[in-house]
Amino acid sequence: MSISGLLGQLFAIVLALVLAPLLTGWVNQCRAWLQSRSAPPLLQPYYMLHKLFRKDVVLAHNASSVFRTAPFVIFGCMLLACAIIPSLSTDLPFAPAADTLALVGVFGLARIFISLAAMDIGTAFGSLGGRREMLIGFLAEPALLMVIFTLAMISQSTSVATIVETLAHREVVIYPSLAFAGIAFTFVSLAENARVPVDNPATHLELTMIHEAMILEYSGRHLALIEWAASLKLYAYSCLGLALFFPWGIAAGDSILGLAGAIPLLLMKLAIGGALLALIETVNAKMRIFRAPEFLGTAFMLAVLGLLVRLLLETRV
């Protein structure tokens, strides 16, 4: 672990903190355009965070310490995830802290905390949201793991950095399994980030919401942290997807030059990804909650298929 590596790591974290709300803003803007609405400013999420941080926290009478701790824990989890996922460079001192499996664990921990926090006030919507979140979670998690398995088998490693290096810095080999895995990953990402068609981030329509139902009772700085964490999650998933499926351009070392080259590439990729996400959200309608298992089941199947394809076709490659 070198000083420059540490700096690179810090830079990656700061970049994540900065870029994440921007990504959210960008997606919202794209979506507004696609839906022929006038778009909010690109920096709207920052304004909102600032406003929320300034406001008083209004806590329900029976909110417990779990409720107050959860936003910080969730934020910390997402921060950790962003620190681990290589966005610019694979040389991250934090990377050995967690491989992809542990990364799934990190997301799981955040999910558990947000669900528990949702149940803490004891309102009808809170527990509804918590239950649905856990439902989506336990359906998405195995699919994500299967995606990771496919990649891990290709690269003989579960470490994100190693996977990215294997995929990015080797001679080009076509892996059909990656196509399956990629689609599955997209599905999972949509579900995990509370996006259409599984959830709608923009709604407070009581019977359809998942994520929003859980954070109904949050306000002030807590809500700010949660919103920020949600942005970070989207950012983390995006970076993970990019790193796993479009790893080109991620620096292998910690040279300033490599980083400098990686930043615009990352921005470009994120912009395209965000736009695509907005497109998906626009052309799809939100599903009934009980269609979500089918959706995620498909993702799971695709991931397993990818795995089998990998085993069948590519083991002799």
Place this chain on the structure above:
Amino acid sequence: MEPDIFILLLAIPLVSGALLTVLGEREWAPNLNIIASGGTFLASVLLTADIVAHGPRFALGEQFFIDSMNVFFVTLTAFVGMTTSIFSGPYMKNEREHGRLSAPRLRLYKSMFQMFMFTMLVALTTNNMGILWVAMEAATLTTVLLVSLYRTPASLEAAWKYFILCGVGIAQALFGTILLYFAAERVLGETGNALLWTHLVDVKSQLEPHIMALSFIFLLVGYGTKVGLAPLHNWLPDAHAEGPTPVSAVLSGLLLNVALYAILRCKVLADGAVSPDFAGNLMMGFGLLTLLMAAFFLGRQKDIKRMFAYSSIEHMGLITFAFGMGGAVANYAGFLHMTMHSLTKSAIFFAVGHATQKTGTQLIADIRGLIHINPLIGWSLMLGTLAILGMPPFGVFASEFMILTHAMKHYPWTTPILLTALGVAFAQIFGKVQPMVFGETHAKPLPHAPAITPVFLHLALVLMIGLYIPPYLTRWFHEAARMLG
């Protein structure tokens, strides 16, 4: 040679039986009963010490023969007899106060109890196969009177069935004995010694195999009826359930053993004369059938004593099977199991006796919450049941372990049958006993405190043997097992 101890052993029960008959039911009669039984036990211990020290010996000419095999049974019999007499003290007092038994009946009970002990001791120690038969028949007669002690229709019916079935059975045994004598006479000549077991053993290989085979069949069917081998067992549950509980205890704990002992004596001779498998296979077959049938009988029982009677049948089946397999290990295990069964089953009957007295019924469904009525009774029934079901660390498990492992080694095909039977028996008995011990109750305490010492004495012995078999006991068992060949 010190014949006095042996004479004492037989004389104490005989004389005290006579005394109890003549003097009738007095205040001190229960104590006399206990003292007599204790004296018998003391005599048996002294006799055992003598045998251990000096080896087997004859008594009263050659008519009685005490070796390590039967001296052990003598001790066991005297011991269980003693504890039973202790147990029956308060039990019978309670019965009398309930108005279920009158003073003359109690006199009958005590004298017959002593006579029963006498006949059993004679059966165990006699060297003469004919006397053995006579003693067995006499034991039947005394117990018939004991079983019918209550003079209720049910007890009369039970006693009648007991008498007729065992009488007929024992008649078959007499035929077998005649055939045995017939075979022996051809070798030993027409002396009176031709029925002496010690002589017979010496010439067992010369005995005519055809006659001996036939003789063994009759003896097996005959004495087997008393052992309770299926399908000759029908009298047993009735007699156990309808007699007074102390009688059930000695029937289960002692009489069955003695009958089996008689079969074993005959088996030795049959083994010598006929091919060694003949008697063994018959006994294994009977044992397995008995075990299996008894296990399935257990499920439908509504009467607690009846259920434990079937449990006795089951264990007798297992023991018969063990002896049928033969060989040092199996015989050892058989003796061990007999001992364990005697001690455990009589302990259970003691506990059951108290329980039925407390609750005034023998119906399983009506006995509940013993542990609240009297924790000691509840625990003793629970532990006794677990012990008899072969749960370690109780001794029954030790013998079952040996039997099972031996069967697995030599007759692997029998293991599924054995295990099915043991498993079913476990499920049935335990399922019935557990709610009796636990659960809610409204019963009131009895005027006379129960004598619980015998129960725990027995269970403690059983527990001890499960963990540690003293060397002298092992030696006994080995000697006995060797005697069976």
Place this chain on the structure above:
Amino acid sequence: MPALLSIDYLLIAVCTWLAIGLAGLLAPRNMHFISKVLFPLGALVGLGVGITALCFLGDRAETAVLVIGLPTLPFHLRLDNLTAVFALLLGFASVGISVYAAGYFRSGEGTAPGALCLEYHIFLASMLMVLLADDAYAFMVAWESMALSSFLLVTTDHRHEAIRRAGYLYLLIAHIGAISILLAFGVMTSGSGDYTFAGMRTQELSPFWASVAYLLALVGFGAKAGLVPVHVWLPEAHPAAPSPVSAMMSGVMLKTAIYGLLRVSFDLVGTPLWWWGVVAMAVGLVTALFGVLYSTVQSDMKRLLAYSSIENIGLLAVGIGLALVFHSYKMEALAALAMTAVLYHCLAHAGFKSLLFLCTGSVLHATNERSLGKLGGLIHRMPWVAWLALLGVIASAGLPPLSGFVSEWLLLQAFLFSPGLPHSWLNMVVPVAAAVVALVAAMAGFAMVKFYGIIFLGQMREPNLTHAHDAGPWERAGLVWLAALTLLLGVLPSTVIGLIDAATQQMLGTGLADKVREHGWAMLAPISPDRASYQPLVFLATILAALWVGRWLVHRFYHGRVRRSDPWDCGYFFQGPRGQDTADGFSQPIRRIFEPMFRMERHFPTIRDEKPYYSVKVEDHFWYWLYLPAARLVERISGLVIRVQGGRIAVYLLYSFLTLILLLLVARP
């Protein structure tokens, strides 16, 4: 005086436990003496056992022969590394549980405290004897004593019919399992008559008989561990028992079954066949999936945990199966990975499941309520229990940085390397198994959120919950101990693996310790850091930093103001406790998605109902598929056999007569 060996210390511990138990009989009604003197003493002994095992790990095996036992087969005892790992588990888990029990048991209905103390300590002693036993007889005696004492503990509150039934079912299945184990031992002696384990090791079994022995052992130990389909006792017995006993059974006793399975399959039976592993894996997967599904739909908190134990046992079986597969193909390094996962999970589960069961005990004491539908909001009344339970919940959900995650991580790593197996079918199937494991792990999270959220969070569902009180000092100490173990196991995986590796090496000839040690105590990289690595401390540090630094930053740059008001809830004003999800409601999605897996009886309200209610009863399919038919079969045979005893003496005589005639005609010398 010769120096005492470790095994001697353990024997002394056994005796001390027994003595403590017997001491309880001296004053069977003196609660204070028993709970404040004897149980803490027992905990001390447990600590001694744990430390002895800890010190022993890595040493050469020690043996002893006692005078007790059968004359031909006295008790043989042996302390080796496998035993030591489980003794470690037993010792340390028992410390927490005994300390907790010191505060938990109160005199009341049911078994007298003295008897309880005796049963409890016999239970402990017999578990240690199970681990030490080195011959079939000693093993069986200890094994059944364990079953017996735990049965008596389960039925402590025996006035309830349901508890008696649970106890009956438990003992029955335990007994059948024991019979199966005994048979397995019998087969393994292969007719030599030598029932010592040393004798069994020397036997060369044919593949057929070895398989028979293995399958019998799987059934026998599976019955104790709770593998499907012999699991039915577990969800009955665990809720029935007092909580420390549930904790002990779930945390420790189930592990003795795992120990037995490991002992047989990796030590006694000889070279394994590859399909043994597949069988174990298949059974394990079914068990895990079944357990977790059922745990999500329970509405009794202890049943929920019991099913969760079934799930964990399933995962253990999967791990054992994987290790067997690798072992049979001589891929010992990977087998070691799977084995480490198994051993680690044993330790982890002992910690967190005991913790959770003890927490339910505190809740039970505070509220007299086991049904989730009547709890809620207890975090306000019992913060200690709630926060400690949170640790257990996170560990149980298999999330970093606590103990459950480490073993799951190791297990998944082991799965990832299965493509190296020289068997194409296995290659295909094993990843799918991994997928199921992933599903199970994720659903465990669901169950745990339900457990925690409904008990501790939200509004109190019943008015009397406001009188709930937090756990007392003894209980708290026990909980803290176990929570600390969970945390330590979570953040120090390398150190712990370094310790338990001796057992892996003993079984497989190779271990992970060398590789793990290369990377220091803070990082877990069983193969190489390039391939997989995990640093739980970083996790912990990050989360704590986010918590404290984040909080500080927000307060520094903005403010820390808090206002209290009614919850908003989208503006709905009716916000009574009934508005929250019930336990049944929470698991509704699961019931709906996995409907065929459950046997459900539901009642839906209709428009015309005067008193509308909704109810759902979820039952076990196996009960109807396996157990009831078996019971009916026995019943039917009984019905046939019983006809023999028809009451008519002439018929009885006829039996006797026919027997005689038959023998005369058939039996020939």
Place this chain on the structure above:
Amino acid sequence: MSTIPLSAQLINLCASVILLLAFAMLAQRRVMQLINLFALQGLVLCLSTLVVAVTTKQHHLYWSAGLTLLLKALLLPWILHRLVRKLYVKWDIESLVNVPTTMLVGVVLVMIAFNVAQPISLLSQTISRGTLGIALAVVMLAFLMMITRTKAIPQVVGFLAMENGLFLAATSATYGMPMVVELGIALDVLVGVIILGVFFFQIRDQFDSLDIRNMERLKDN
């Protein structure tokens, strides 16, 4: 054929008579007649024992013959008669089911008994050896009789007839058991009958009849 000595012929004759009486008892409905037949059987048994005793000069056989006469021909029938009178069952008639079938079964039993005894009796050196088969047949017929009877007293008579068969076996195969054993057996039989006598009264008190079909209440199914 004619080598069979006269004594043996006499013994065989007695044995045959005993067998015939066994059949007669099997078919006899009246209780008094049954007891008489039993007494007659005892008498013939005594005769046959005497013949053996005279022929073989076995002294103890005289004793056994005397014992038989005393016990089986006189004492036991007398006790039974007394019982029947005291119990007022003198005119009891049993409704035996299907006497011909019973007889047929009896014949089959005789065949079985002869077959079983045949190889053994060849080994015997006693002059009465041929009767071993008959003895076995008598035992079995008595057994059959006990099965078919529904009243208590005839059942006991069957039981005693079985003892007769056993005694015949003892004399025919071995010239009798040792004296001490015989005395023991006799004592047992006597005590047994006395106990049974007491029983009869109790049974009648409790059940109002000596019909053992009343005693079918202890059962499991």
